[in-house]
């Protein structure tokens with residue numbers, strides 16, 4: 001069975017930690033990955049070469065690896081250099097997530113970069129996109145699959161609602177694409193994940209709702225505050 005077939009209808013858990021999170025170590029994210037496997041995840045998504053290598057070593061599941069960078073403009077970029085792609089290939093990353101937006105890197109747009117990556121390296125590419133146009137261009141460039149990861153996180157999609165997943169974008173992408181489309185970004189409840197599968201997602205990627213305990217805590221705290229305000233107000 002191909003790796004893509006193995007992932008069908010499954011849950012991929014994104015095991016990332018940043019800043020001063022106590023999980024922000026190779027050990028911390030590997031513990032998350034092992035726990036995700038115990039719960040039935042069929043793959044792991046991981047950030048950073050060292051952490052990805054540690055997870056590949058620890059957990060016997062396919063890993064979607066990436067290198068994330070923050071730029072001065074305040075927007076994230078996902079794996080935007082040949083050096084990072086090479087490093088991920090070298091450690092045996094099963095699928096490499098690459099920024100498929102039209103923003104420039106290495107003098108190329110996302111789709112151009114993906115085309116070049118597919119020519120240079122023997123690797124499976126997941127294009128992280130924010131719009132249907134980007135998705136179509138990445139597919140034409142040879143991306144093996146697409147993920148809705150960046151909807152709401154790029155300059156032209158920043159005003160999209162952030163209180164839940166972008167179901168509409170997933171549906172549009174599924175309708176216009178022949179390669180698998182993964183649902184990713186703010187899939188914060190099991191019901192949302194199931195809905196994504198019903199809408200045609202190949203598989204679902206969940207990060208924060210499983211592996212960012214400080215955010216989950218905040219969600220609870222905020223909800224309680226809302227109610228408290230209502231009672232007092």
Ligand SMILES: CC(=O)N[C@H](C=O)[C@@H](O)[C@H](O)[C@H](O)COP(=O)(O)O
Pocket residue numbers: 014016066076149150153184185186187205206207208209
């Ligand atoms: C936009 C961005 O930087 N996304 C990153 C991509 O790898 C991760 O920070 C997210 O956690 C991941 O996409 C999963 O999404 P969520 O955490 O919403 O379930």
